[in-house]
Amino acid sequence: MSRIYKMRYLLLRRFTQVGLLFLYFSANAYGWNILTGTLSSSTLFQTVPLADPFAILQMLSAGAVMGIDVFIGAAIVILFYGIVGGRAFCSWVCPVNMVTDLANWLRRKLLLDKAERKVWVSRNARYWVLVLSLIVSAITGLAAFELVSPITIFNRGVIFGMGMTGGVLFAIFLFDLFGVKNGWCGHICPLGGVYSLIGRFSLIRVRHNQPNCTLCMKCKEVCPESEVLFMIGKESTTVNMGECVNCARCIEVCDDDALGFSIRDFATSKAKGENR
Amino acid sequence: MNTQNPKRDTKPKITERRRFLTIMAQSVGLSALGGLIWTGYVEEAKASPLMLRPPGALPERDFLRMCIKCGQCAEACPYDTLLIAKPGDGRPMGTPYFIPREIPCYMCTDIPCVPVCPTNALDQKSVSSVKDGKEVLDINKAKMGLAIIDAESCIAYWGIQCDACYRACPILGDAISIEYIRNERTGKHAKLVPVVHADHCTGCGLCEHACVTEKAAIFVLPRDVAMGKPGDYYVKGWSEKDQERIKERDINRLQTKTKRSEKSPQDYLNLDEGLFDE
Numbered sequence: 001m002s003r004i005y006k007m008r009y010l011l012l013r014r015f016t017q018v019g020l021l022f023l024y025f026s027a028n029a030y031g032w033n034i035l036t037g038t039l040s041s042s043t044l045f046q047t048v049p050l051a052d053p054f055a056i057l058q059m060l061s062a063g064a065v066m067g068i069d070v071f072i073g074a075a076i077v078i079l080f081y082g083i084v085g086g087r088a089f090c091s092w093v094c095p096v097n098m099v100t101d102l103a104n105w106l107r108r109k110l111l112l113d114k115a116e117r118k119v120w121v122s123r124n125a126r127y128w129v130l131v132l133s134l135i136v137s138a139i140t141g142l143a144a145f146e147l148v149s150p151i152t153i154f155n156r157g158v159i160f161g162m163g164m165t166g167g168v169l170f171a172i173f174l175f176d177l178f179g180v181k182n183g184w185c186g187h188i189c190p191l192g193g194v195y196s197l198i199g200r201f202s203l204i205r206v207r208h209n210q211p212n213c214t215l216c217m218k219c220k221e222v223c224p225e226s227e228v229l230f231m232i233g234k235e236s237t238t239v240n241m242g243e244c245v246n247c248a249r250c251i252e253v254c255d256d257d258a259l260g261f262s263i264r265d266f267a268t269s270k271a272k273g274e275n276r
Numbered sequence: 277m278n279t280q281n282p283k284r285d286t287k288p289k290i291t292e293r294r295r296f297l298t299i300m301a302q303s304v305g306l307s308a309l310g311g312l313i314w315t316g317y318v319e320e321a322k323a324s325p326l327m328l329r330p331p332g333a334l335p336e337r338d339f340l341r342m343c344i345k346c347g348q349c350a351e352a353c354p355y356d357t358l359l360i361a362k363p364g365d366g367r368p369m370g371t372p373y374f375i376p377r378e379i380p381c382y383m384c385t386d387i388p389c390v391p392v393c394p395t396n397a398l399d400q401k402s403v404s405s406v407k408d409g410k411e412v413l414d415i416n417k418a419k420m421g422l423a424i425i426d427a428e429s430c431i432a433y434w435g436i437q438c439d440a441c442y443r444a445c446p447i448l449g450d451a452i453s454i455e456y457i458r459n460e461r462t463g464k465h466a467k468l469v470p471v472v473h474a475d476h477c478t479g480c481g482l483c484e485h486a487c488v489t490e491k492a493a494i495f496v497l498p499r500d501v502a503m504g505k506p507g508d509y510y511v512k513g514w515s516e517k518d519q520e521r522i523k524e525r526d527i528n529r530l531q532t533k534t535k536r537s538e539k540s541p542q543d544y545l546n547l548d549e550g551l552f553d554e
Contacts, residue, residue, distance in 0.1 A: 028351045041346035041394050049394060055344055059395070064341045066395040073394065128307050136311055140318040142340050147318055147369055152345060156360055156370055160347060163362030
């Protein structure tokens, strides 16, 4: 039982990820009208529009003049993730997360980090890719990242049939396993970059309780964006960087009750003169 | 400074500024490299013209710009006509299309695929007509493609009696008609051949689906591919509708300007210019 308790958030995340895929799938397969469409744009209960703000941004850059629905949809999505933590999308919704988590798990099990040759990519590469995708969209008149995004390719594959989707996912798996640790989600994916920006001021955050910390560093080991946990063992505060995906793996692996969910700590970060 | 080893001083120093500029240049350079490859891929991917789009789809270039790839049109289609391009299909990924030989468009009168489009890449106006002052959906206005007949492989053109496509056509009589032509081979029979009329054909592909030959002798192509364009020079003087077409023409673009035509055409023979110059 305690093993399951140790994975409570992980299991919950897998449940939402698979559950959402199932809702999308059943809209097409069984005609359920709970969630129709795909992750790039959907309709909830046949009334509430939802849209991927990054897709809209690329399409605007490509010169599209769209209906009002998608803008309302994007606003709803931005508002939602602006509150619950932008990159909660990455760890709780995005299906590619399951692929990269598998690669990351294998890396730890096979001790690849210790033995592999290091390939270094900047954590900021995603912001370069983000800007680049807008430029390429403007040049080609076509939403550039949407055309190659493994996120929606996987999502559509589940709904409309896989085709060669497995190849795309295997490529990402290989990149994360033998290329860069957390390579796709933590370095390259521009959608993660967009949600990092959206989540800059989000309310729900992980809090570190420094006096309880025994410096075992299990949290940093398991964290897909370990740079956001710079305060571990140093000071009690919330994890305020937008790059944190709110996956709660750190909370689960902590044996000392030094980490937990909380509301963003505006006060301390201001008192210390930090503005993240 | 190490005076014992003067060589060390001549080594270029990596200052903070140099490091910063180099890293910026590297990032921009690598981004440009990535951008070139990416642009190349996107340009290749969108250059597949033989896609039949759902009813009401904007012209291909605008459609690709506007389609958010949500697949809601395909989910709304009751006949599973609409497919969503996947990796390996060799078509712009995530966009809807259909293959009429497999499942044609059955031209639902309520057109469920169009109103669900969130971006108006499927334009409801283009498949609506005004009835009693109200705008109502009208699938007959759809222009998904145009049926083309290969007379070489159409058995009706051989002289064998067949009107499968005509019978399958939802707008038979208007979109496809049967014409009598003389069978020159026998000299005493008629051929009853199908003829497609572009004004009425919606490109639904029911004819292609019904065609009895091994590979369909009548098939739907995107209108851009299937049709020519007479341009503004040629006008049917006997057709009011055709004269409407050229009302928008730019008269300046039509006139060929040469040295002689600058002056009145009536005068150019009277003017000796150009005749005795040499």
